[in-house]
Amino acid sequence: MSIQKLPRRISKEASPPGTFPEPEREPLGPPASGRAKGTRAFTDPPVRARVRLRVWRYGRALLSLVVGIGVWQGVSIFLPSDVASPIEVVRVLIQDLKDGVLLTNTLYSLTRVLVGFFSGLALAVPSAFILRSARWLRDIVDPWIQFARMIPPIALIPLVIVFFGIGELAKISVIFFAVYFIGMVTVYQGIRMIEVVQINAARVLGADGMRLFRKVILPASLPAILTAARLGIATGWTTLVASELIAASHGLGFMITQAGQYFDLPTIYLGIMVIGIIGLALDRVILRLERRLVAWADVVDDQGQTAVMTSLQRR
Amino acid sequence: MAMSESSQENRTASHDGPRGRTDHHAAPGTISIQDVSLAYRGVAGSLQVQVLRDISLEVASGEFVCVVGASGCGKTSLLNCIAGLLKPSMGSIYVGGELVEGPARDRGVVFQQYALFPWLSAIRNVEFALEMRGMERKDRREAAIEYLRLVDMERSADVLPKALSGGMKQRVALARAYAAEPQVLLMDEPFGALDAQTRRRLQIDLLGTWERKPRTVFFITHDVEEAVLLGGRVIVMKASPGEVVSEVEVGLGTKRDSHTLDLPAFAEYKAVVARSLAAAEISTEAGR
Secondary structure: OOOOOOOHHHHOOOOOOOOOOOOOOOOOOOOOOOOOOOOOOOOOOOHHHHHHHHHHHHHHHHHHHHHHHHHHHHHHHHOOOOOOOHHHHHHHHHHHHHOOHHHHHHHHHHHHHHHHHHHHHHHHHHHHHHHHHOHHHHHHHHHHHHHHHOOOHHHHHHHHHHHHOOOHHHHHHHHHHHHHHHHHHHHHHHHHOOOHHHHHHHHHOOOOHHHHHHHHHHHHHHHHHHHHHHHHHHHHHHHHHHHHHHOOOOOHHHHHHHHHHOOOHHHHHHHHHHHHHHHHHHHHHHHHHHHHHOOOOOOOOOOOOOHHHHHHHHO | OOOOHHHHHHHHHHOOOOOOOOOOOOOOOOEEEEEEEEEEEOOOOOOEEEEEEEEEEEEOOOOEEEEEEOOOOOHHHHHHHHHOOOOOOEEEEEEOOEEOOOOOOOEEEEOOOOOOOOOOOHHHHHHHHHHHOOOOHHHHHHHHHHHHHHOOOHHHOOOOHHHOOHHHHHHHHHHHHHHOOOOEEEEEOOOOOOOHHHHHHHHHHHHHHHHHOOOEEEEEEOOHHHHHHHOOEEEEEEOOOEEEEEEEEOOOOOOOOHHHHHOHHHHHHHHHHHHHHHHHHHHHHHHO
16 A cells, blocks of 8 residues: 555654663562562662652743633734733623524534544544555555545535535534544554554464454554544644534534625634633543553653554655 | 464465474474575676575584684574574574574564664663563562573663663673573574673673573674684585584584683684684685
């Protein structure tokens, strides 16, 4: 399969060269499940320094927030006709929360994206396994996958309207399309890199057929599946909002378009903020899941980069 | 064995080798390699790359055999043939008198790259082997601890492989291979990736483990010293194509430890094997 590159989005988060692979830890002293007293590796900073480091990290996050909002406020003073001030946006936020508009639109958008995301991913994973196992099928299907990958889902909207009208199914099918292709390609790449030696080790221990799949191949592909999920939710969310800009009567994208027609600047800014925050939250949820489920992978760094993800980027 | 009895019987009928599927004098734990050749198809499809040529070897039950040879002499391919991960182009291999037709639990393999399952803790890796053997879940943990104790790793039972050093990983891999209770242990340069001190410690410990739990061991290495220290017999291979050029019986007894290294006889055997290996390499060069 000629799928070589992942979208640029994740390569930006790549850890700098040299931070991977993590050097193998050679424990000092006798092997023990816990670290015995006095055998702490010399690279560990003392406790107090570590606390200071953590405080500084949270401090920086807070500083980032304060500076960001400060800049926003400053710009809004100089460009009052183009930029709504944070205070105005908060006022609109409170009002929209009160009359339920914001909640309704958010729920519409979230439901669409989650339905599209789960159905897309649910189909992408088995597709990837099937493609991996049948070479002839892969040869037939691969050119079309490559072709479909190059079509921005938004470009399909006019066609989707022809097929499904402008109902919920239309929006969900756009998300599905976006999540399915990126998910399948990512999972496929991941399972292609399952180490043969692990499969051989399982086979000589007597695992075969379904047991080999369930006990070895599936867990070994979990990092790739979670990477696919993370890429999928990001793509799905951005695609959804874009599709709502074009044809919808509810949703966050619609909220922005409508506000644009009335030149309601604070609502536009509010919509943008909410879209960004929810997108970030969705990403963090999957990141959490990834850390918990594939903590065994060699590297899960601050960005949630797993070994599979890193090796995907190295190809 | 994964294969059904009947399919094995069918193959036996069509098998026209010197012996049938079962061998009358084959006790459990014996390995019998009969005229095994292995060729890979080359790039063009017509060109054949001969990896192994006419290898015949008999390994007795409980014997510790080391195979040395330069890299590329096909020793790993030979091991993979015994394991059932590769199929010889010609010839056949019997383990415990049974024709090898695929990977199965009666032949445990320790790989150079450890091949532990990274999502399972040390003990769960061992339990995996027990589960494949059909052991009940409730009995597994206790049994697995025993196998970890065999390699002195019971204290790291719940540690994930990523937190283990190379030497510790290989100990767990050995425990896992033992846990399958195979007839023969196939070891593919198991200590090749370790530093000198760790390697020496694992060699000595392997001798101890082997003494406590005797098994037929087929051990591949490129290190002459390692081969002489561990093997009751050392088989020297040459490359392109891979062939057995000589065998050296190492008369250092079966009870060996770190003191074996200091014996004058040890140095002599080492020299004999090294000379044979050098001669093999010269003949490889000449053949090119």
